[in-house]
Amino acid sequence: MVSKLRALIAYLTYSGNTQEVATIIEDALNQEGFTTAVHRIGIDPPIRPSEYDILFIGTFTWDKGSTPEEVKDFILEVGYKPSNVAIFGTGDTQFGGDDLFCRAVDKLSHFYNSPWQGLKVEQSPRGLQESKVKDWVEGVLHHVKSHA
Numbered sequence: 786m787v788s789k790l791r792a793l794i795a796y797l798t799y800s801g802n803t804q805e806v807a808t809i810i811e812d813a814l815n816q817e818g819f820t821t822a823v824h825r826i827g828i829d830p831p832i833r834p835s836e837y838d839i840l841f842i843g844t845f846t847w848d849k850g851s852t853p854e855e856v857k858d859f860i861l862e863v864g865y866k867p868s869n870v871a872i873f874g875t876g877d878t879q880f881g882g883d884d885l886f887c888r889a890v891d892k893l894s895h896f897y898n899s900p901w902q903g904l905k906v907e908q909s910p911r912g913l914q915e916s917k918v919k920d921w922v923e924g925v926l927h928h929v930k931s932h933a
């Protein structure tokens with residue numbers, strides 16, 4: 786029997802937008818036959834990154850383009866830079882326009898040298914942006930499956 790590919794979705798949310806993106810990603814992964822685990826940053830016990838074929842890390846952006854402290858703590862907890870990290874996040878162009886929009890996504894993608902362009906969602910993904918999330922997941926999975 787071929788074993789299922791395993792994915793982790795770790796995310797931080799305050800007001801729910803990033804969680805909504807995480808849920809859409811989770812549904813898409815499950816539809817593709819992945820075994821999916823969800824980690825709520827700052828709440829759930831530490832993860833073992835080596836158990837997963839792909840790690841999704843989700844964050845909102847804060848305080849003039851900053852990455853939230855909880856996400857920084859999570860990164861320290863992971864302790865090394867896995868090569869299979871895909872970054873997603875939500876933000877709001879009202880806080881500094883395009884320059885600061887979802888800057889934490891850019892910072893984390895750069896930090897992990899992510900092979901995928903980070904996904905940036907304006908506020909809630911429900912509605913028009915839902916297909917953007919699904920398309921992004923599809924692109925990431927195409928790469929993961931071809932390297933599995």
Ligand SMILES: Cc1cc2nc3c(=O)[nH]c(=O)nc-3n(C[C@H](O)[C@H](O)[C@H](O)COP(=O)(O)O)c2cc1C
Pocket residue numbers: 797798799800801802803804845846847848849850851875876877878880881885886887888907908909
């Ligand atoms: C005080 C404050 C500062 C923010 N700064 C930024 C920012 O610099 N860049 C950005 O894209 N969004 C910024 N945002 C918007 C949040 O990232 C956005 O609302 C996000 O979707 C919240 O995620 P959550 O619902 O998962 O908590 C800021 C929001 C607040 C309240």
